[in-house]
Amino acid sequence: MSIIPSNVNGQASSFIHNKEHYLTLVKDLQARRKRAHLGGPEKARLRHTESRGQILPRERIRLLLDVGSPFFELGELAGDNLADGTHIGASLITGVGLVNNRQCMIIVNDATVKGGSYYPMTCKKHVRAQRFAIQHRLPCITMVQSGGAYLPEQEGIFPDEGMFGSIFVHQVDMSAQGIPQIAIVMGSSTAGGAYIPALCDEVVIVRGKGFMYLGGPQLVEAATGEKVGHEELGGAEMHTRDSGVADYIAEDDAHGLSIVRDIAANFGTAPTQRWDVASSVDPLYPIDDIYGIINQDTKIPTANRDILARLVDGSHFDEFKANYGDTLICGFAKIHGFEVGILMNDGVMFSESAKKGTHFINLCCQRDIPLLFMADVPGFMVGEEAERGGIAKDGAKFITAMSSAKVPKYTLIIGGSYGAGYLAMCGRPFNPNAMLAWPSGRSGIMGAEQVANTLATVREDILTREGKTWNDDERETFKAPHRKRFEDSENAYNFASNLWYDAVIDPCETREVLALLLDLAGRCPKIDTQFGVFRQ
Ligand code: COA
Numbered sequence: 001m002s003i004i005p006s007n008v009n010g011q012a013s014s015f016i017h018n019k020e021h022y023l024t025l026v027k028d029l030q031a032r033r034k035r036a037h038l039g040g041p042e043k044a045r046l047r048h049t050e051s052r053g054q055i056l057p058r059e060r061i062r063l064l065l066d067v068g069s070p071f072f073e074l075g076e077l078a079g080d081n082l083a084d085g086t087h088i089g090a091s092l093i094t095g096v097g098l099v100n101n102r103q104c105m106i107i108v109n110d111a112t113v114k115g116g117s118y119y120p121m122t123c124k125k126h127v128r129a130q131r132f133a134i135q136h137r138l139p140c141i142t143m144v145q146s147g148g149a150y151l152p153e154q155e156g157i158f159p160d161e162g163m164f165g166s167i168f169v170h171q172v173d174m175s176a177q178g179i180p181q182i183a184i185v186m187g188s189s190t191a192g193g194a195y196i197p198a199l200c201d202e203v204v205i206v207r208g209k210g211f212m213y214l215g216g217p218q219l220v221e222a223a224t225g226e227k228v229g230h231e232e233l234g235g236a237e238m239h240t241r242d243s244g245v246a247d248y249i250a251e252d253d254a255h256g257l258s259i260v261r262d263i264a265a266n267f268g269t270a271p272t273q274r275w276d277v278a279s280s281v282d283p284l285y286p287i288d289d290i291y292g293i294i295n296q297d298t299k300i301p302t303a304n305r306d307i308l309a310r311l312v313d314g315s316h317f318d319e320f321k322a323n324y325g326d327t328l329i330c331g332f333a334k335i336h337g338f339e340v341g342i343l344m345n346d347g348v349m350f351s352e353s354a355k356k357g358t359h360f361i362n363l364c365c366q367r368d369i370p371l372l373f374m375a376d377v378p379g380f381m382v383g384e385e386a387e388r389g390g391i392a393k394d395g396a397k398f399i400t401a402m403s404s405a406k407v408p409k410y411t412l413i414i415g416g417s418y419g420a421g422y423l424a425m426c427g428r429p430f431n432p433n434a435m436l437a438w439p440s441g442r443s444g445i446m447g448a449e450q451v452a453n454t455l456a457t458v459r460e461d462i463l464t465r466e467g468k469t470w471n472d473d474e475r476e477t478f479k480a481p482h483r484k485r486f487e488d489s490e491n492a493y494n495f496a497s498n499l500w501y502d503a504v505i506d507p508c509e510t511r512e513v514l515a516l517l518l519d520l521a522g523r524c525p526k527i528d529t530q531f532g533v534f535r536q
Helices: 013-038 042-051 057-064 120-136 151-156 164-176 192-198 217-224 230-234 236-243 253-264 287-293 304-309 351-367 384-388 391-404 419-424 448-465 472-490 492-497 507-522
Strands: 071-073 092-099 102-109 140-144 181-185 188-190 202-206 211-213 248-250 328-335 338-345 371-375 409-413 416-418 434-437 442-444
Touching: 013 287, 057 092, 057 102, 057 140, 057 253, 071 507, 092 120, 092 253, 102 120, 120 140, 120 151, 120 164, 140 192, 164 181, 164 192, 181 192, 181 253, 188 192, 192 211, 202 236, 202 253, 211 230, 217 230, 230 236, 236 248, 248 253, 287 304, 287 507, 304 328, 304 338, 304 371, 328 351, 328 507, 338 351, 338 507, 351 391, 384 391, 391 419, 409 507, 416 419, 419 442, 434 492, 434 507, 442 472, 448 472, 472 492
Parallel strands: 102 140, 140 181, 181 202, 188 211, 202 248, 338 371, 371 409, 409 434, 416 442
Antiparallel strands: 071 092, 092 102, 328 338
């Protein structure tokens, strides 16, 4: 095992400035999380707690989970600043935590946001949580209190795959795969909000608070003229005695959650860890040095080996093919005792880097070692020499290896990750087990300045063809809005808002988050990899 030496000078002014800057990014992340955790407007929260005597969603989660359990959230910042007015968090909380010492996926409607109704992003977030649960064979516990579809946005909720209907599809798939699903109906649950519990294995309903019906009293009266109250139409007594849609009555929220914990105690044998996990060893250097290592000026490349030295156990790293294709660092290391194969950019991807990465992925698949892609890549090399050297076929090899690999895959965007580089480093379309980013992470088809320059060049060619010219000011006036648009778009929070990232994490949280994720993946059966054709 070799130790990565540290080349960091903590007294250097650049380090100090970078660190000060990064701390503001971390503060911003914390502020966003705080905003997401607050839930809906104060009026709605007070109505929930004081008028109805109900417990707020995050408190419900706290009561459900084992004392001291971590709760890793997926899509915590989803839905922020979207044009359709989705609230940050998208009126749903999804994440993994321990219930009776068993990792479970917890899915909770936030009824303080538009009655817990489903915006397009809420559907996407619910489906993403289910896909994560299926991939990791996690039992799902859903706390239901939802007005169903957010009606004004039906085009983004109703017709297509990946929308509300896919929640049902995944419920049925999970059921067929023997993944337990429990629902607790804690408030009014209409239409889709009623089908979700009905498709679960066991359903708890809270007396006097939980109601489930395909159409509420007003809708029934409008549709059929029948006048009926909430209790008769969908209350706890009716559903547990007459309809059989629910199985257990709870007297209040806390009682209901204790019943859910009892149910979870009967999920059967918990899956065991398939990997050897060594004792965890702290890195040799402080992890918060990362704040000072990442350059505030995005034009200056970051010394990524120094980052690696602060993330892996004992700063030990067995580097693979160190002298070859050195813009892609590959090697074996441990994170809290879990072995991982790390692929980390250190510049533009060349043919050699791509071939080395392909070879390394192949090794990890043979040995059932999970892959961690740490992305900070401007893209693949362009130009005649690169093309003549077959960069396209070598890039294709790397993409084939990465995409075929069935070992667990994790992506962490640490800097600017652009174009095919973003994709090849296991970008979202390649379905990594988790897609994470640091606040410094940026992704896009190209950098904002390059986009503005490319579009300006195209415009200039058209002007020339038409016998016109423009001056520098006009060129800049043309470029500025394109640059701004791409700067906004490449931002980590835009990606998180659209759920193209599962989570934005503080670099100092990275080891814990990865260890939690690796622990989940190691409790699933190994899947053999069948590689596609490698163009030679
Ligand atoms: N679509 C759009 N907006 C909805 C909604 C839905 N399905 N359900 C609730 N809302 C909105 C309300 O308009 C209100 O918006 P506002 O804060 O801007 O005024 C907000 O959510 C809270 O609704 P409110 O009725 O005050 O809350 P509540 O807690 O008393 O009741 C429900 C919640 C869900 C029981 C009730 O709003 C309801 O019955 N909604 C309709 C459910 C339905 O029929 N869904 C069919 C979907 S296919």
